[in-house]
Amino acid sequence: MKKIYTTLSLILFFTAAFAQWGSVFHNHQQNNQVYYPASSATAALHLTFPATNNYTITIGAQSLNFYGSQFFLENMSAGLQMVSVRYMTTTTNGSAWQTTYNGAVNFEANTRLFATVDAYGVLRITQREAIGQIPPVNPQPLPNVCPTPQQPQIVFATQQQADDLVKRLKNVTFDSKKVLTAKNALKSNHYTAQQVKQLLLTFSFDSYKLDVAKYAYDMSYDKANFFAVGDAFSFSSYADELEKYIASK
Incomplete structure (x- = not known):
């Protein structure tokens, strides 16, 4: 009879200990966020030009045409990428595209770059702004977030x-x-x-x-x-x- 009581006491002790340890382990998991790997980090670019014109911006393999003096691009891949800027100019033979900048730019992870391209084709980074920490796995959608506007694709008549x-x-x-x-x-x-x-x-x-x-x-x-x-x-x-x-x- 004494052995039975001893056995029951041991079972109750280990059951309570396991439950308490499991609770601590569960809370520890809840208090730690799991993040996307670094390869999913994004960057952004805000580019200002000296004049309003038709421009073609090529970043890596992506090309965008737009008319204006300020260019915005969000959700870019971070890292070193080739950037080319062309603008529409008038010549004696009509209108033609001319390259004003062509070079490599390092887009830092989770950073928005503010830069200017002057009339001499020099690109200067004027400001860096943190986009925010890398989002957690399965993040909840943010309310009232406006999507990034897409620049119109402009194709001139031949x-x-x-x-x-x-x-x-x-x-x-x-x-x-x-x-x-x-x-x-x-x-x-x-x-x-x-x-x-x-x-x-x-x-x-x-x-x-x-x-x-x-x-x-x-x-x-x-x-x-x-x-x-x-x-x-x-x-x-x-x-x-x-x-x-x-x-x-």
């Missing part, structure tokens, strides 16, 4: 498309009818400032040219080079009127 439009306008007899044809084309495709100038030269009267030029400016992603359109007018007063219209925007 020179062949512009030449075809010029030929079509030349076959239209009256300027009043050319206006409708030109506006429909400008609404359905993106034309450079130089291409807009070419189609305006098919008009006989500056008043119709001005009407189309204003419409083209509102639709244009090549506003930085729109000064070239003024050369299409026969009278400087209409070119001045276009300049005033652009300045009012």
Whole structure:
């Protein structure tokens, strides 16, 4: 009988000890967060340019086109990556892309880089900002978080498309009818400032040219080079009127 009591006492003792140890182990697991491996770390870039223009930014194997003077890219892969910056410029042969920066940039893990590219093509990092710690496994979604806006993909009309439009306008007899044809084309495709100038030269009267030029400016992603359109007018007063219209925007 004494052996039975002794055995029961030992069983109760070890059961209580195991339960207490299991509780401590469980709490220890709850108080430790498990993180993603370092390879899942992200980076971000905020790039500022000296002028508003059409730019193509290539980071690694990803290329983005946008119009403006500030570029934002979130959720990038951290590490050393090649960065190339091109912008739209006007030459004697029309508009063309020109490279202003091409080099390697080290995107630090969980860091947002603020940088500028000046008129001489020099990239300078002006500020570093911590994005935050690496998120835990199976994180809860944050409320009211807005997604990163996507930059629009801008594809300009080819020179062949512009030449075809010029030929079509030349076959239209009256300027009043050319206006409708030109506006429909400008609404359905993106034309450079130089291409807009070419189609305006098919008009006989500056008043119709001005009407189309204003419409083209509102639709244009090549506003930085729109000064070239003024050369299409026969009278400087209409070119001045276009300049005033652009300045009012």
